Amino acid sequence: MRLTDIALWIFTAAFFIFMILPIAVVVVISFTSAGYASFPVPGWSFKWFARIFEYQPFIDSLWVSLQLAVVATVASCLLGIPAALHLSRARSGWATAITTFLLSPLSMPMIVIGFASLFFLSWLGFGISFAALCIVHTVICLPYVIRTVTAVYRSVPPAYEEAALILGASRLTTFREVTLPLIRPGIAAGCLFSFLTSFDNLPVSYFFGSAQTNTLPVVMLAYMEHQFDPSIAALSSLQLLLAVIALVVAERLYGIEKMTVAT
Amino acid sequence: MPKTAHVSARMRQALLLAPSLIFLVVFFVMPLVDNSSRSFMTEDGSLTLARYGSFLSDRFYLGIIVETVVLSAAVTAISVLIAYPVAYVLVRKAGRLSGPIIFLLIAPLLTSIIMRTYGWQVLFARRGLVNQWLVTDLGILDAPLRLLNTPGLAIAALVHVLVPFAVLSIASVLQGVDRRLEEGALMLGASRFRTFFEVTLPLTMDGIGTGAILVFMIANGSFVTLVLLGGGFQTLPLLIYQQFNTTRDFALASTMSTILLVIALACLWLQLRLVRRQGA
Numbered sequence: 001m002r003l004t005d006i007a008l009w010i011f012t013a014a015f016f017i018f019m020i021l022p023i024a025v026v027v028v029i030s031f032t033s034a035g036y037a038s039f040p041v042p043g044w045s046f047k048w049f050a051r052i053f054e055y056q057p058f059i060d061s062l063w064v065s066l067q068l069a070v071v072a073t074v075a076s077c078l079l080g081i082p083a084a085l086h087l088s089r090a091r092s093g094w095a096t097a098i099t100t101f102l103l104s105p106l107s108m109p110m111i112v113i114g115f116a117s118l119f120f121l122s123w124l125g126f127g128i129s130f131a132a133l134c135i136v137h138t139v140i141c142l143p144y145v146i147r148t149v150t151a152v153y154r155s156v157p158p159a160y161e162e163a164a165l166i167l168g169a170s171r172l173t174t175f176r177e178v179t180l181p182l183i184r185p186g187i188a189a190g191c192l193f194s195f196l197t198s199f200d201n202l203p204v205s206y207f208f209g210s211a212q213t214n215t216l217p218v219v220m221l222a223y224m225e226h227q228f229d230p231s232i233a234a235l236s237s238l239q240l241l242l243a244v245i246a247l248v249v250a251e252r253l254y255g256i257e258k259m260t261v262a263t
Numbered sequence: 264m265p266k267t268a269h270v271s272a273r274m275r276q277a278l279l280l281a282p283s284l285i286f287l288v289v290f291f292v293m294p295l296v297d298n299s300s301r302s303f304m305t306e307d308g309s310l311t312l313a314r315y316g317s318f319l320s321d322r323f324y325l326g327i328i329v330e331t332v333v334l335s336a337a338v339t340a341i342s343v344l345i346a347y348p349v350a351y352v353l354v355r356k357a358g359r360l361s362g363p364i365i366f367l368l369i370a371p372l373l374t375s376i377i378m379r380t381y382g383w384q385v386l387f388a389r390r391g392l393v394n395q396w397l398v399t400d401l402g403i404l405d406a407p408l409r410l411l412n413t414p415g416l417a418i419a420a421l422v423h424v425l426v427p428f429a430v431l432s433i434a435s436v437l438q439g440v441d442r443r444l445e446e447g448a449l450m451l452g453a454s455r456f457r458t459f460f461e462v463t464l465p466l467t468m469d470g471i472g473t474g475a476i477l478v479f480m481i482a483n484g485s486f487v488t489l490v491l492l493g494g495g496f497q498t499l500p501l502l503i504y505q506q507f508n509t510t511r512d513f514a515l516a517s518t519m520s521t522i523l524l525v526i527a528l529a530c531l532w533l534q535l536r537l538v539r540r541q542g543a
Contacts (some may be wrong), residue, residue: 004455005356012352012364015345015426019371022382022423025392029385037381038390079283086279100535102283105291107531109484111500112520115507116298117290123297139291142283200375202487203500207507220377224491228384236378243373251366 023240030233037230048234058235061219064130068215069198072137076145076194077187079138084149084186085179089158099150103143110203113139118207128210136208137198144197145190152186153179185254192250196243295524302517314518328522331498335482338421339429342478343471345422346429353430354437368427376424380491383420387411417494424488425481429474436470437463469537476534483526499523 033043052058080102087099105113117136118128126132160182164174202217209218216235224232305311318324353364371379386392387410394407410416440463448458486500499519506516 008348008352008356011348015349016367019367019423019427022379022386022420023371023374024382025385026378026382037385038388039385039392039395079286082279083283086276090276098280098284102287104531105287107480107534108295108527109480109500109520109523111484111486111503112295112298112524112527113291115503115516115520116294119301119513120294120297121290135290139287142287146283196373202376203484206504217375217377220375221487221491224377224381232377232381233385236375236381240374240378244370247366247369247373 026233027237027240029230030237032230032233034230036228037233048230049238051229051231052235052238055231057214057219057223058216058231061214061216064133064213065199065216068130068133068137069195071134072141072198073145073191073194075134075138076141077191080142080145080190081149081183081187084146085153085183087146088150088153099146102146105139106143110140110201114204114207117204128208128213130213133205133208133213133215136204137201140201140204141194141198144193145187148190148193149183149186152189153183156182188250188254192246196246199239298517299521299524302514302521314514318515318518318522327497327499327502330496331483331500331523332526334418334421334496334498335479338418338425338482339475339479341418341422342426342429343433343475346426346433346474347471350430350433350437353434368430371423372427376487377491379423380420380488383416383423383492384411387416412493412495414494414496417489417492417496420488420492421482421485424485425478428481429478432474432477433467433470436467436473440466469540472537473534476530476537480527480530480534483523483530 028041029037030048031044031046032041033045033047034041083098083102087095087102114136117132117139121127121132121135126135156179161174161178164178165171169177200217201215202221205215205218206221209215214222216239220232220235302314303310303312305313353361353368357364384391388394389407389409389411391410393410394404397404398407444466445458445462448462449455453461484500486498486504489496489498489501490504499522503516503519503523506512506519
């Protein structure tokens with residue numbers, strides 16, 4: 001190996017230590033027996049995981065977040081997949097412009113989307129409600145589904161569908177038997193990113209906070225501003241575990257390269 | 264193609280596109296327009312530019328716009344500088360390790376912003392891991408350092424959030440570079456360094472641009488890191504958050520979010536130009 005290669009690998013290793021260290025310490029701290037997050041860890045326990053289930057706002061907001069992420073992801077699929085199917089085959093300048101527009105929520109500052117939506121949705125009569133949260137979360141999740149489905153469907157040759165149509169299958173049958181199985185990796189990646197985006201979102205959910213509509217990140221932020229105990233660490237570790245399981249399952253089913261198109 | 268078939272194809276296109284288009288026009292465009300329009304209205308509903316006039320002539324608020332842009336630019340520059348070698352290793356050197364490397368890049372994206380800021384607090388608190396090493400284990404220092412609420416830590420935390428996006432976009436462009444151009448330069452006697460700086464780097468400039476704009480856009484809108492880790496920065500998103508939380512001057516918050524929106528739109532426009540050039 002050349003010297004430059006060695007230097008590159010050392011740099012890369014340092015980079016990943018930088019990336020992993022702040023996350024790893026949280027996982028370690030979540031197993032501490034001490035009442036505060038500090039080193040050295042005096043002993044090990046699961047009590048902070050138990051604490052999650054004793055603190056009612058965590059459980060309530062976890063339930064809100066889960067329902068919200070499912071609704072936003074399903075809505076994004078229903079709205080986004082048809083558009084993605086059309087746009088990935090269209091070649092006109094209009095189609096490019098529409099794709100840009102449909103992806104543009106990704107480029108707008110989340111805090112502005114949240115702040116603006118609060119006033120607009122109140123004016124429409126939604127107020128601070130679960131329905132309002134679902135609408136705003138769908139706005140920020142929709143681009144992920146459109147992006148991943150478009151990316152996957154573009155790489156599918158139209159010949160497969162043409163063959164089915166020529167052989168006499170109806171449009172619906174062709175969609176169900178040919179198109180849908182082919183774009184499934186895109187849908188899966190889109191759902192994964194949509195779900196995680198919604199579940200983690202703080203800047204938008206923050207504006208729609210109330211006892212009934214606080215999401216998990218909003219409750220965690222409020223908790224962190226007053227306390228520094230390791231229950232936040234335990235909760236974060238659980239969240240990470242779930243996300244990693246989802247990623248590994250998606251990777252086993254569809255391959256990790258497909259996942260990177262979403263970012 | 265018979266005319267009826269053509270018409271029904273049009274109908275089908277419209278039906279496929281309409282739901283998402285209508286949804287985003289109503290629930291994405293209209294709130295933003297509504298919000299910006301509020302910053303141009305006086306209390307009694309007539310048009311005014313007074314808010315922008317006073318905002319842009321106030322040294323404090325001008326300073327905040329500058330600070331927002333400078334902080335985002337600094338975070339972007341650091342992210343791109345760190346990301347390039349990592350992307351290079353991922354595409355050119357990793358071989359069978361590229362799978363695990365991509366996994367390590369994506370894994371932090373799956374962690375919540377709360378978890379990461381908590382991690383930085385645990386690492387750099389007075390009784391955190393870093394002070395523990397410096398004072399007790401290595402004995403370099405006598406007393407723990409004050410590391411939380413420093414600008415450096417806030418910047419590091421922002422880079423931590425954003426650098427994977429830069430790596431992924433640079434890597435995707437590096438992947439597309441025609442290796443024969445590099446081999447040609449090497450064969451004609453250029454050193455490896457010269458080949459890199461005169462062939463590889465110019466060819467990946469557009470990828471650096473796209474990645475940089477992406478990072479800049481996200482940095483411009485982020486405030487959770489700054490709320491929790493401090494650092495003394497005063498940025499537009501942070502001020503909007505404070506206006507909403509404590510001062511409750513919603514017209515001022517609308518003005519600031521419109522300015523933030525204009526910066527974001529400018530970035531989007533730049534990004535589209537770059538992408539179009541890559542396509543051409």
